[in-house]
Amino acid sequence: MAETIRASQLYLPTLREDPAEAEAVSHRLLLRAGMIRRVGAGLYTLMPLGWRVYRKIEQIIREEMDAIGGQEMLMPLLTPAELWQKTGRYELPELFRLRDRSERPYVLALTHEETVTHHATELRSYRQLPQIWYHFGLKERDEPRPRAGLLRVREFIMKDSYSFDRDEGGLATSYEAHAGAYRRIFDRCGLDFYEVQSDVGLMGGSGAHEYMAPCDAGENHVVLCTGCDYAASVDVAESVPTPPDFPEPRGAPEEIETPGVETIDALAKMLAIDPRATSKAMPVVGPDGTLVLGLVRGDHRLHELKMQKTLGGEFRPAHADEIREAFGAEGGSLGPVGVDLEVVVDEALRRGQFVAGANRTGYHLLGVEAMRDYAPSQFSDLREVEPGDACIRCGATLRVEPAIEVGNIFKLGTRYSEPLDATYLDEDGTERPIVMGSYGIGPARTMAAIIEQWHDHDGIVWPRVAAPFDVHVVSLSAAGAQIGEISDDVAGTLESAGYSVLIDDRDLRPGEKFADADLFGCPVRITVGKRSIEDGAVDVRSRFNGEEERAPASSAAEALDARWGSLP
RNA sequence: CGGGACGUGGCGCAGCCUGGUAGCGCACCUGCUUUGGGAGCAGGGGGUCGCGAGUUCAAAUCUCGCCGUCCCGACCA
Numbered sequence: 001m002a003e004t005i006r007a008s009q010l011y012l013p014t015l016r017e018d019p020a021e022a023e024a025v026s027h028r029l030l031l032r033a034g035m036i037r038r039v040g041a042g043l044y045t046l047m048p049l050g051w052r053v054y055r056k057i058e059q060i061i062r063e064e065m066d067a068i069g070g071q072e073m074l075m076p077l078l079t080p081a082e083l084w085q086k087t088g089r090y091e092l093p094e095l096f097r098l099r100d101r102s103e104r105p106y107v108l109a110l111t112h113e114e115t116v117t118h119h120a121t122e123l124r125s126y127r128q129l130p131q132i133w134y135h136f137g138l139k140e141r142d143e144p145r146p147r148a149g150l151l152r153v154r155e156f157i158m159k160d161s162y163s164f165d166r167d168e169g170g171l172a173t174s175y176e177a178h179a180g181a182y183r184r185i186f187d188r189c190g191l192d193f194y195e196v197q198s199d200v201g202l203m204g205g206s207g208a209h210e211y212m213a214p215c216d217a218g219e220n221h222v223v224l225c226t227g228c229d230y231a232a233s234v235d236v237a238e239s240v241p242t243p244p245d246f247p248e249p250r251g252a253p254e255e256i257e258t259p260g261v262e263t264i265d266a267l268a269k270m271l272a273i274d275p276r277a278t279s280k281a282m283p284v285v286g287p288d289g290t291l292v293l294g295l296v297r298g299d300h301r302l303h304e305l306k307m308q309k310t311l312g313g314e315f316r317p318a319h320a321d322e323i324r325e326a327f328g329a330e331g332g333s334l335g336p337v338g339v340d341l342e343v344v345v346d347e348a349l350r351r352g353q354f355v356a357g358a359n360r361t362g363y364h365l366l367g368v369e370a371m372r373d374y375a376p377s378q379f380s381d382l383r384e385v386e387p388g389d390a391c392i393r394c395g396a397t398l399r400v401e402p403a404i405e406v407g408n409i410f411k412l413g414t415r416y417s418e419p420l421d422a423t424y425l426d427e428d429g430t431e432r433p434i435v436m437g438s439y440g441i442g443p444a445r446t447m448a449a450i451i452e453q454w455h456d457h458d459g460i461v462w463p464r465v466a467a468p469f470d471v472h473v474v475s476l477s478a479a480g481a482q483i484g485e486i487s488d489d490v491a492g493t494l495e496s497a498g499y500s501v502l503i504d505d506r507d508l509r510p511g512e513k514f515a516d517a518d519l520f521g522c523p524v525r526i527t528v529g530k531r532s533i534e535d536g537a538v539d540v541r542s543r544f545n546g547e548e549e550r551a552p553a554s555s556a557a558e559a560l561d562a563r564w565g566s567l568p
Numbered sequence: 569c570g571g572g573a574c575g576u577g578g579c580g581c582a583g584c585c586u587g588g589u590a591g592c593g594c595a596c597c598u599g600c601u602u603u604g605g606g607a608g609c610a611g612g613g614g615g616u617c618g619c620g621a622g623u624u625c626a627a628a629u630c631u632c633g634c635c636g637u638c639c640c641g642a643c644c645a
Contacts, residue, residue, distance in 0.1 A: 016594065016606065017580050021638055041637070094644070144569075144643055210645080304643080405645055440645075478603050511605040529604050
């Protein structure tokens with residue numbers, strides 16, 4: 001949008017030094033550029049400059065949502081507890097609960113499935129379907145650990161949309177439409193991203209993808225195949241583990257003394273065997289309060305979420321006294337043989353003979369074989385995929401990358417329509433539950449992810465679509481009133497040519513203005529100072545690569561046009 | 569929730585060990601000089617030292633408790 005804003009009229013609280021609280025790149029730069037300020041743990045204000053960026057991203061999302069037939073609306077943050085009690089989400093630990101003056105219970109929405117489904121109860125006929133409704137609404141989550149500025153917060157605006165269809169086929173269409181819109185949104189934002197299969201998480205439902213922007217500050221991990229396009233969140237990723245070097249098979253387990261050995265590394269070293277030919281026992285207390293033994297290969301890591309799914313709920317590691325009572329041995333010497341417990345076993349242990357704890361402190365068993373020597377209650381995928389594992393589709397090597405989740409899409413099915421009774425009548429008069437999907441994007445998190453990917457040591461390097469302004473005119477006006485006038489003329493010309501312009505007319509020294517310009521990261525900087533103006537020129541510089549050229553002040557807009565298309 | 573660290577003008581920090589009425593840099597205000605990569609000189613304003621108890625003649629400093637924040641892990645989109 002063409003406009004000109006004077007820096008002297010904008011609150012720009014930039015910081016010369018890195019704030020002590022900030023570690024992640026985006027957090028540091030957002031604070032230093034005066035785009036955000038902290039209010040409390042995980043609570044941030046978007047300051048004027050940051051809000052400008054936010055709104056640009058929001059507008060991109062809005063355009064793409066409208067393009068797939070989304071209808072924008074606005075739902076309240078404060079919602080009656082009743083809705084959440086009906087869907088069973090009232091007990092979620094991250095839910096903020098509160099009461100009004102007459103003690104009625106309320107909830108601060110952490111997403112809007114309940115609310116939107118409440119509205120969907122007014123949909124009565126198949127003729128009204130499908131629908132896509134969305135809003136940009138505040139979400140509140142009592143996160144156990146907010147971190148890294150905007151990357152993980154307790155209050156944030158989310159674009160959440162919801163689709164309502166007659167059946168699974170309709171849902172598949174709405175879901176695909178969203179996937180396409182999301183790819184366009186993140187492409188337009190200049191983000192490098194992966195679309196990965198993911199866990200259904202808090203929302204519940206039958207299928208999901210996440211949009212992951214790779215960056216060092218990312219707290220999620222994405223499994224990627226080097227050979228094909230397999231991509232999945234570690235939460236759901238599967239792989240073929242590297243094969244162990246097995247020792248000679250034995251006819252029966254053989255006990256061996258392993259004094260003081262408490263780790264897999266120590267065990268493998270002592271027995272001079274491949275750590276991959278060992279097993280590791282993790283006693284846990286399952287959701288029903290009983291002790292369960294989880295068994296994975298020695299070199300593997302038990303994946304919390306997969307274990308949770310296998311056990312059907314939350315679990316915790318068993319305490320030392322519980323272990324002693326059940327096994328008669330210490331934690332380092334546990335195994336599946338001869339125990340009277342449910343034993344859930346990772347698929348990697350299905351075939352082959354492994355070393356296992358002997359349930360006698362200081363002893364292990366060689367040659368332990370599933371089915372022959374112990375009876376697993378089930379085999380299941382329990383382990384976390386490791387870099388170097390093989391792809392289940394093509395066999396090529398997998399790698400794992402940190403990434404930040406900027407969006408997700410879920411097939412909800414009837415997870416919410418059934419408990420909230422959102423039904424419609426079919427052609428033949430049959431009442432059926434509406435089939436739903438839900439789709440989220442965090443615009444502010446997207447903004448932070450862009451910074452994680454687009455910055456250098458001087459500051460942010462915004463792609464054009466997200467920049468707070470197209471052009472930053474640095475007016476070195478202290479050198480004379482004439483320069484101020486010429487700067488205004490140049491800004492006016494640029495605005496007429498359709499650009500949004502920040503004109504730095506502040507009474508600051510050149511160095512400070514340049515430093516701020518680098519920090520803000522507008523794609524093009526135009527300097528008006530006495531050095532160039534003697535021959536009636538200005539200096540046009542790209543933030544992206546630092547290329548600078550001198551152009552006549554009268555044709556600043558043409559010089560900008562000329563390089564605009566080549567900028568990211 | 570477990571581990572670690574921190575809390576001293578707006579920001580970044582020192583002082584704490586070895587108690588004696590608070591200091592540095594930046595920022596801010598005034599004046600003069602300066603002005604193409606975070607200026608110089610002079611003058612000036614601003615702090616219940618996170619909160620509460622305790623020890624002591626005396627506490628930013630020692631002790632105990634609490635609160636807050638950040639980082640790692642756990643957990644979680």
